Amino acid sequence: MSEMFSKVAILGVGLIGSSMAHAMRRGGLAGHIAGYARRAETLERARAVGFADSLHGDASACVKDAELVVLATPVGTFASLAEEIAPFLKQGAILTDVGSVKGAVIRDVGPFVPEGVHFIPAHPIAGTEQSGPEAGFPELFDGRWCILTPPPGANSEAVEKLKSFWQALGSQVEVMEARRHDLVLAITSHVPHLIAYNIVGTADDLETVTENEVIKFSAGGFRDFTRIAASDPTMWRDVFLNNRDAVLEILGRFEEDLSILKRAIRWSDGEALFKFFTRTRAIRRGIIDAGQDTAAPNFGRTPKKDQ
Amino acid sequence: MSEMFSKVAILGVGLIGSSMAHAMRRGGLAGHIAGYARRAETLERARAVGFADSLHGDASACVKDAELVVLATPVGTFASLAEEIAPFLKQGAILTDVGSVKGAVIRDVGPFVPEGVHFIPAHPIAGTEQSGPEAGFPELFDGRWCILTPPPGANSEAVEKLKSFWQALGSQVEVMEARRHDLVLAITSHVPHLIAYNIVGTADDLETVTENEVIKFSAGGFRDFTRIAASDPTMWRDVFLNNRDAVLEILGRFEEDLSILKRAIRWSDGEALFKFFTRTRAIRRGIIDAGQDTAAPNFGRTPKKDQ
Numbered sequence: 001m002s003e004m005f006s007k008v009a010i011l012g013v014g015l016i017g018s019s020m021a022h023a024m025r026r027g028g029l030a031g032h033i034a035g036y037a038r039r040a041e042t043l044e045r046a047r048a049v050g051f052a053d054s055l056h057g058d059a060s061a062c063v064k065d066a067e068l069v070v071l072a073t074p075v076g077t078f079a080s081l082a083e084e085i086a087p088f089l090k091q092g093a094i095l096t097d098v099g100s101v102k103g104a105v106i107r108d109v110g111p112f113v114p115e116g117v118h119f120i121p122a123h124p125i126a127g128t129e130q131s132g133p134e135a136g137f138p139e140l141f142d143g144r145w146c147i148l149t150p151p152p153g154a155n156s157e158a159v160e161k162l163k164s165f166w167q168a169l170g171s172q173v174e175v176m177e178a179r180r181h182d183l184v185l186a187i188t189s190h191v192p193h194l195i196a197y198n199i200v201g202t203a204d205d206l207e208t209v210t211e212n213e214v215i216k217f218s219a220g221g222f223r224d225f226t227r228i229a230a231s232d233p234t235m236w237r238d239v240f241l242n243n244r245d246a247v248l249e250i251l252g253r254f255e256e257d258l259s260i261l262k263r264a265i266r267w268s269d270g271e272a273l274f275k276f277f278t279r280t281r282a283i284r285r286g287i288i289d290a291g292q293d294t295a296a297p298n299f300g301r302t303p304k305k306d307q
Numbered sequence: 308m309s310e311m312f313s314k315v316a317i318l319g320v321g322l323i324g325s326s327m328a329h330a331m332r333r334g335g336l337a338g339h340i341a342g343y344a345r346r347a348e349t350l351e352r353a354r355a356v357g358f359a360d361s362l363h364g365d366a367s368a369c370v371k372d373a374e375l376v377v378l379a380t381p382v383g384t385f386a387s388l389a390e391e392i393a394p395f396l397k398q399g400a401i402l403t404d405v406g407s408v409k410g411a412v413i414r415d416v417g418p419f420v421p422e423g424v425h426f427i428p429a430h431p432i433a434g435t436e437q438s439g440p441e442a443g444f445p446e447l448f449d450g451r452w453c454i455l456t457p458p459p460g461a462n463s464e465a466v467e468k469l470k471s472f473w474q475a476l477g478s479q480v481e482v483m484e485a486r487r488h489d490l491v492l493a494i495t496s497h498v499p500h501l502i503a504y505n506i507v508g509t510a511d512d513l514e515t516v517t518e519n520e521v522i523k524f525s526a527g528g529f530r531d532f533t534r535i536a537a538s539d540p541t542m543w544r545d546v547f548l549n550n551r552d553a554v555l556e557i558l559g560r561f562e563e564d565l566s567i568l569k570r571a572i573r574w575s576d577g578e579a580l581f582k583f584f585t586r587t588r589a590i591r592r593g594i595i596d597a598g599q600d601t602a603a604p605n606f607g608r609t610p611k612k613d614q
Contacts, residue, residue, distance in 0.1 A: 076577075100527075125527045128604030129591070139609055144526050174523070184520050187510050189527025195502055196528070198568055200587040202561045203494050213491050215593040216481070217432045219451050220407075220496025221503070223600045224531045230591035233584035240572045240580055251569060254509045255562075261505055262558060265547045270383075273547055277540035280507040284436070284537035286522040293530045297435030299606040302446055 004165055006031040009066035011059055011081060012073035013037050013046045014232070015127060016098045018136025020070065021051035023169040026138040036062035037133075038073075046133040060088040068165070071097035071109070076238040079108040091116045094158050098124055100185060100235070102149040102178035104242035110151065118158035123147045123181065124171060125189070131232040142170035143291055149178040186246035190239055191254060194247065196228035197236070311472055313338040316373035318366055318388060319380035320344050320353045321539070322434060323405045325443025327377065328358035330476040333445040343369035344440075345380075353440040367395040375472070378404035378416070383545040386415040398423040401465050405431055407492060407542070409456040409485035411549035417458065425465035430454045430488065431478060432496070438539040449477035450598055456485040493553035497546055498561060501554065503535035504543070 008030040010017045017035065024030045035052035036059050037043045043055050056062035063069050063085045071078050078097065089095065095117050099105045105121050113119040126144035128135065146166040150159050163173045176184075203214045203222065214222065240247060264272040288295045315337040317324045324342065331337045342359035343366045344350045350362050363369035370376050370392045378385050385404065396402065402424050406412045412428050420426040433451040435442065453473040457466050470480045483491075510521045510529065521529065547554060571579040595602045 125524050127527075128609065130604050135604070137609075142609075145523055147524070184516050184524055185527060187513060187516055188521055188524040188529040192506060192528040192532055194568060195506060195565075197584055197587055198565050199499060199502060199561060200590055201583060202557070202564045204586065204590060205564070206494060206557075206560070209491050209494055211590070211593065214495055214590065215597050215599065216452055217454070217491055217495040218594045218597075218599050220432045220434075220492060221499040221535050222495040223594050224535060225499055226587070226591040226594055227600070227606065228528050228531060229584075229587040231584075233581050233588075236584050237577050237580040241575055241577055244572055244575070247572060248569065250509070250513075251565075253513070254506060255565075257509045257512070258502075258505050258558075258562075261501060262555065265551055265554060268548055268551070270544050270548050273544040274540050276508060277504055277536075277538075277543050279511065280504055280533070280536040281540075283507055283511060283518070283521065284533040286518065287525045287530050287533055290522050290525075292522065292525050293534070294608050297437050297442070299534065299608055301601050301606055302435065302444075302449075 002028060003031055004029045004161070004168065005067040007034060007066045008032070008068045008070065009034045009036065009063045010052070010070045010072055011036045011062065011085070012071065013042065013052070013133045014072065015131050015135040015140075016124065017070070017072035018046065018049065018051055018133045019138065019140035020072070020098075020169065022136050022138035023141055025051065027168050029165065029168050034062045034066065042133060049133050049136075051136065059085050063088050065090055067093055069093060069095045071095075071099070074234045074238045075099040075101055075105060075242050078105055079112075082109040082112040086112045086114055089114055089117045093117050094162055095119045096122045096162060098122060100189065100239045101243040102147075102181045106149070106151055106178050118155045119151065120154055120159055120162050121149045121178065122162060122166065123149070123185070124166070126171075127231070129227050129230040131235070139170065141166070144171055146171040146173050147181050148173060148175045149181050150175065151178075182243050182246045186243060186250045190243055190247050191250045193228055193231065193236060194240065194251070195254070196225040199225050200229040309335060310338055311336045311468070311475065312374040314341060314373045315339070315375045315377065316341045316343065316370045317359070317377045317379055318343045318369060318392070319378065320349065320359070320440045321379065322438050322442040322447075323431065324377070324379035325353065325356065325358055325440045326445065326447040327379070327405075327476065329443050329445035330448060332358065334475050336472065336475050341369045341373065349440060356440050356443075358443065366392050370395050372397055374400055376400060376402045378402075378406070381541045381545045382406040382408055382412060382549050385412055386419070389416040389419040393419045393421055396421055396424045400424050401469055402426045403429045403469060405429060407496065407546045408549040409454075409488045413456070413458055413485050425462045426458065427461055427466055427469050428456045428485065429469065429473065430456070430492070431473070433478075434538070436534050436537040438542070446477065448473070451478055453478040453480050454488050455480060455482045456488050457482065458485075489550050489553045493550060493557045497550055497554050498557045500535055500538065500543060501547065501558070502561070503532040506532050507536040
């Protein structure tokens with residue numbers, strides 16, 4: 001692969017930002033990778049890992065001459081960051097982000113984008129439960145989807161270029177409206193995270209079952225929830241504050257469905273339970289067939305003789 | 308290791324039953340392993356895998372002369388199965404099970420246990436989302452916990468023997484009261500499964516988001532739920548029918564907690580969300596430190612450069 005941008009500025013060098021830098025290096029996609037972090041300690045940690053050509057504590061210095069600028073801090077910081085860098089953005093540059101919500105990003109960042117700069121929001125559907133500059137790795141986006149949500153009237157050449165860029169990082173790319181993105185992600189990501197956080201919290205609160213018991217016997221199913229509930233709290237706070245309507249809508253449906261299951265349990269309606277539990281297997285099959293998860297039992301955590 | 312029982316009868320040769328047979332062979336724990344399945348087709352599949360010395364369509368023939376008899380069918384079948392085999396159980400034999408609920412098993416099986424037979428219920432906290440005779444493997448119980456719930460007055464020699472047996476299968480063993488087991492498992496296993504089934508069902512029902520979208524973008528968190536929701540429907544139906552009170556109690560607490568999170572989202576209370584999301588990380592750490600899960604990001608599903 002070959003250079004797509006002479007300089008890329010990544011504002012925020014956590015899991016996603018550092019993984020982008022690693023993947024850009026793997027593909028030789030950028031002449032110069034500039035990283036920004038607000039805190040000196042984070043800059044130091046990023047320097048130790050060594051995925052950037054330059055590191056900056058000043059966002060406007062970081063974006064100078066960049067042909068691609070990526071907002072990769074928590075979504076709640078985007079408005080002030082956009083306002084700060086706006087006067088320093090290069091004419092013709094693409095400004096993008098990696099936030100997990102898109103409507104709020106267009107609302108917050110849009111007003112600060114200068115004439116002649118192409119603002120194309122994006123969301124790579126990839127991540128792990130870990131965070132920070134040490135958490136990144138080049139393969140994070142391989143085979144995962146990245147959703148672009150260009151605002152109406154966005155420059156189509158810029159959209160195509162960003163699309164090629166994400167493909168070069170390893171992703172498959174889909175383009176959709178921000179509003180639809182936020183609804184789809186509410187069900188595939190935001191509500192599952194909220195539920196996981198919630199059930200781990202419930203377990204932690206029980207005065208009748210000890211934490212030691214919860215930990216010991218977690219292999220019964222609970223441990224999978226704790227992985228999700230170990231994700232970055234700042235990022236997830238901002239997701240829920242910024243996708244409120246879609247999350248509350250999906251949660252409402254979730255609770256209606258749960259009432260039906262509860263009623264079936266209370267009334268010992270085995271047939272209703274069996275029917276419900278049978279229906280959900282097909283979705284799992286689809287996810288494996290689509291290459292979005294491993295078919296190995298327990299995600300391959302248990303060693304098998306033939307491995 | 309050496310032979311602990313001259314003959315072991317396993318009634319039900321699905322994931323758990325077949326894994327026990329594999330693990331017994333690995334350790335040379337049984338002189339003869341006899342398997343039972345109700346359906347000819349299941350017997351044929353078990354024969355093809357080849358983990359048993361004899362296979363039977365008649366449970367009473369299977370248990371003849373066995374020193375250890377294991378009920379490994381869905382919990383809902385235990386009462387009639389116990390009634391059927393009771394007259395054929397060997398004097399001094401240990402009768403056990405692997406059901407995910409324990410109070411109901413003592414209630415259903417207890418009355419049929421003949422004088423001179425030692426009934427010691429057990430529950431190995433291990434499994435995968437797969438089922439059937441082909442799903443078993445010898446390492447399933449390695450490092451996992453197995454809980455024994457001997458009824459009051461149980462023969463202590465028999466309890467010790469069963470404990471050694473599960474240790475020889477690879478497990479760590481804990482002894483507790485059936486009632487406590489059912490409460491602990493409600494939070495670490497039963498309610499997480501119900502929640503996973505429920506959210507996968509909600510996703511499947513949405514007329515506004517397509518199944519294709521759910522599958523494509525599942526890497527955002529949803530896919531972990533689908534693994535759990537792909538588990539055996541018959542087994543889980545029986546779990547919920549037989550641990551109703553504890554499950555409804557924990558579900559009630561779960562819903563109270565969810566109301567608080569919902570309120571925080573509706574009122575944009577970022578501080579409350581952040582606090583909640585921070586607290587849940589510690590439990591994850593505990594589970595990894597206790598050896599009950601892998602520390603690899605995404606359960607190691609994403610390849611990393613240093614692997």
